[in-house]
Amino acid sequence: MNDTPDSQIFDRQTLRLRRDRAATGFAGFDFLKQEVAERLEDRLLGVNREFPVAVDLGSHTGALASILQRQSGVETVLRTDLSPAMAEQGHGQSVVADEEMLPLGHQSVNLVCSVLSLHWVNDLPGALVQINHALKPDGLFLAAMLGGDTLTELRQAFLQAEMAVLGGASPRVSPFVDVRDAGNLLQRAGFALPVADTEQITVDYSDVLSLMRDLRGMGESNVVRDRYKAPMTRRMLMAVAEAYHDQFARPDGRIEATFEIVYLTGWAPHESQQQPLKPGSATMKLEDALKMAKGDLQDPPKEH
Numbered sequence: 001m002n003d004t005p006d007s008q009i010f011d012r013q014t015l016r017l018r019r020d021r022a023a024t025g026f027a028g029f030d031f032l033k034q035e036v037a038e039r040l041e042d043r044l045l046g047v048n049r050e051f052p053v054a055v056d057l058g059s060h061t062g063a064l065a066s067i068l069q070r071q072s073g074v075e076t077v078l079r080t081d082l083s084p085a086m087a088e089q090g091h092g093q094s095v096v097a098d099e100e101m102l103p104l105g106h107q108s109v110n111l112v113c114s115v116l117s118l119h120w121v122n123d124l125p126g127a128l129v130q131i132n133h134a135l136k137p138d139g140l141f142l143a144a145m146l147g148g149d150t151l152t153e154l155r156q157a158f159l160q161a162e163m164a165v166l167g168g169a170s171p172r173v174s175p176f177v178d179v180r181d182a183g184n185l186l187q188r189a190g191f192a193l194p195v196a197d198t199e200q201i202t203v204d205y206s207d208v209l210s211l212m213r214d215l216r217g218m219g220e221s222n223v224v225r226d227r228y229k230a231p232m233t234r235r236m237l238m239a240v241a242e243a244y245h246d247q248f249a250r251p252d253g254r255i256e257a258t259f260e261i262v263y264l265t266g267w268a269p270h271e272s273q274q275q276p277l278k279p280g281s282a283t284m285k286l287e288d289a290l291k292m293a294k295g296d297l298q299d300p301p302k303e304h
Contacts, residue, residue, distance in 0.1 A: 008122045008225060009122055009224060009225060010120050010121075010122055010223050010224060010225065011223045011224070011225050012082065012098070012100070012120070012122070012223075014223045015082065015120050015219075015223045016082050016083050018216075018219045018221060018223065019060070019081070019082060019083035019085065019086050019219040020083050020084065020085040020086070021085075021219070022086075022216070022217055022218065022219035023061070023083060023085035023086045023088070023089055023219075024085070025217060026060060026061050026086070026089070026217070026218070026219070027061065028217060029214055029217030029218045030060070030061065030063060030218070032116065032201070032203070032218065032259060033060060033063050033064075033115060033116055033218070034063050035201065036115050036116055036144045036201075036261055037063045037064040037067055037115045038067070039144070039199075039261075040064065040067075040113065040115055040142060040143075040144050040263070041067045041071075043142060043263065043265070044071065044113070044142060047140065049073070049138075049140065050072070050073025050074075050110075051071070051073055051074055051110040051111035051139070051140065052073065052074065052075045052076065052110055053075065053076045053078070053108070053109045053110050053111070054068045054071075054074050054076070054077050054078070054109065054110065054111040054112075054113065055077070055078045055079075055080065055104065055109050055111065055112045055113070055134075056068060056077060056078070056079045056080070056113055056114070056115075057080055057099060057102075057112055057113065057114040057117060057118075057131070057143075058080065058081055058082065058099055058114050058115070058116075058117020058118065059079035059080060059081050059086070059087070059090065059094070059117075060081060060083075060086050060089075060116075060117070060219075061086060061089035061090045062079055062089060062090025062091060062092070062094075063115070064113055064114075064115045065077050065079045065090060065091075065092055066090070066091070068111075068113065069092065074111070076093070077092055077093070078092075078093050078094070078095065078109075079092060079093065079094040079095070080094070080095050080096070080097040080099075080102075080103075081094070081096065081097070081117075082096070082097070082098055082099065083096070083219075084096045086219075099114075099117065099118060099121050099127050100121055100122060100123055100126065100127055101130075102127070102130045102131065102134060104130070104133075104134035105134065106133055106134070107133075107134070107135065107136045107137065107139075107268075108134055108136070109134055109135060109136065109139065110135070110136055110139045110140070111135075111139060111140050111141075111142070112131050112134065112135060112139070112140075112141050112142075112143075113141075113142045113143060114142075114143040114144070114145070115143070115144050116144060116145060116146060117145070118143055118145040119145040119146040119147075119176050119177065120223065124177065124185060125185055125188060125189060128141075128185055128186060128188075128189035128191070128266075129189045129190065131189070132189050132190050132191055132266070132268055135268035136268060137268055137269065137270040138267060138268060138270035138272065138273065139267070139268040140265075140266075140267055140268075141186075141191060141264065141265070141266045141267070141268075142263075142264070142265055143263070143264040144261050144262070144263050144264075145176075145177065145261075145262050145264070146176045146259065146260065146261065146262070147176050147177060147178065147179055147182075147198055147260035147261060147262035148176045148177065148178045148179070148260060149176075149200065149258055149260035150176050150258065150259050150260045151257060151258065151259070152258055153244060153247070153248045153255070153256065153257060153258060154208070154211065154240075154244065154257065156243075156247060157208065157240050157241075157243040157244035157247065157248075158240055158243075160239075160243040160247075161236060161239035161240040161242075161243045162228075162236070164239055164243075165235060165236050165239050166236075176260070176262075177262060179196050179197065179198040179260075179262045180196075182196035182262050182264055183195065183196035186264060186265075186266040189266070190269065191266025191267060191268070191269075192266065192267045192268070192269045192270070192273050193265075193266065193267050193273060194264075194265070194266045195263075195264075195265040195266070196262060196263065196264055196265075197262075197263050198260055198261065198262045198263065199260075199261055199263075200258055200259065200260050200261070201258075201259045201261060202256050202257070202258055202259075203256070203257050203259065204250075204254050204255065204256050204257075205254065205255050205256075205257060206254055206255075207241060207245075207255065208240060208241045208244045208245075208255060209237075209241065211255070211257050
């Protein structure tokens, strides 16, 4: 893993500090985390397996851990979070841990789940390799992270406002993973049966200030290293609010914010899993198969 500053998109130290500040009041802003955790539970319920040792990676205050603890076959749940203040919240076993340097032994757990945390990881491929390394054979990785269309309205409003006020733009909203890349990352990390899919959650607000307040309360405000670090002026704030309203306000005057959720599913390899056929192992020639298909289409049905 290359951890030089130039290779890092996100300022993880700032992320830790913002999560620390958000921890005590997080219960008032955890609606998105709770919603996505419940949707992840629906996916987990469709898996007919037992997972004695489970990990809630990037747990915040433990919304997902609480869900895992009531699952049949789950005996132990370990919560991890980058923020010490977040790790202290909630119930059960917890440890302060960076998703980029997981303190999990080789083949030590059966299930790793994560909700709305991995989008802040600088080396996502490396983190996925570590997760796969920690899973026992036939263990499951199931995660939800913010995708590329998240906060697209806010991104466009900032772009328009900064061009008008500053004459240029800086990264104000995090660059999130694209669902088309997510499946490839799982495959590269060595997961079997990798699947990536996406859905959108739309949240409506009275104004852009309410949206920004929620993002701060979630600990999800911008930590891109190259962000514009000077405090936002009142003029800029008003320009963003005006641009957002002009482009995205509904007839009733309220605005909407899009959160794209990318779901990742992958299994630690095991011999019992379905395997693709090896090249050259087909029992019928393609030419013969095509002739059979052509004959089926051309021959009239026989009368009995």
